[in-house]
Amino acid sequence: MRIERINKAKTPIVKIDKRLNKFQGQVLFPEKLEAANKVLTKIALPKLPDNKG
Amino acid sequence: MKYPKYDYVAESQLMHYEFTSLGPKGEIKKIVEYSETSVANVYNLAFGDYDEKAGGINDKIVTNNGDSQKVLATVASTVYAFTGRYPDSWIYATGSTEVRTRLYRMGLTNNLTEIAEDFYIYGLKNEQWEEFVVGEDYEAFLVTRKIRNFVI
Numbered sequence: 602m603r604i605e606r607i608n609k610a611k612t613p614i615v616k617i618d619k620r621l622n623k624f625q626g627q628v629l630f631p632e633k634l635e636a637a638n639k640v641l642t643k644i645a646l647p648k649l650p651d652n653k654g
Numbered sequence: 655m656k657y658p659k660y661d662y663v664a665e666s667q668l669m670h671y672e673f674t675s676l677g678p679k680g681e682i683k684k685i686v687e688y689s690e691t692s693v694a695n696v697y698n699l700a701f702g703d704y705d706e707k708a709g710g711i712n713d714k715i716v717t718n719n720g721d722s723q724k725v726l727a728t729v730a731s732t733v734y735a736f737t738g739r740y741p742d743s744w745i746y747a748t749g750s751t752e753v754r755t756r757l758y759r760m761g762l763t764n765n766l767t768e769i770a771e772d773f774y775i776y777g778l779k780n781e782q783w784e785e786f787v788v789g790e791d792y793e794a795f796l797v798t799r800k801i802r803n804f805v806i
Binding site for chain 1: 668737738750774784
């Protein structure tokens, strides 16, 4: 990617730290996930506009 | 984002991020997590203080490190990073308390112009998703990329 495109991109370039790989597959906030699942299984996702990308 | 944010690092799947909050209470490690939910392509966004010694998280503690705007701007930046890797995803977020959910709403409102350029934003009210409206109270939030087939 050209430098000017990198500078304009809103998607950040993320530094990877292998130290954090210990979290892979883990759920650190199980209560919040459970609460989210309760809502999401009960209430359907909104319909996106037809012109989505 | 128009607010300053902290530098952060992530694990290789971009599901977990870490940054350090700096303020009157000192240095506080924060973890941001995206978890798969029971609905395909929908991920729960959560973040909280990470106690490295105990190896645990606290998402209810009120840190009062005087940098909540900066913390929220940092978390918002991870949404860009996460959806850059997983462009079809939906992200669900709610606060661990009503006060915190209002804080998220303020964070969305403060950055709405920019976020709305790139994301559809919905708020949960009376068991229905509606398009996010500034000033309304919501129980939870849902965002997804407007343009999904972009190239970084």
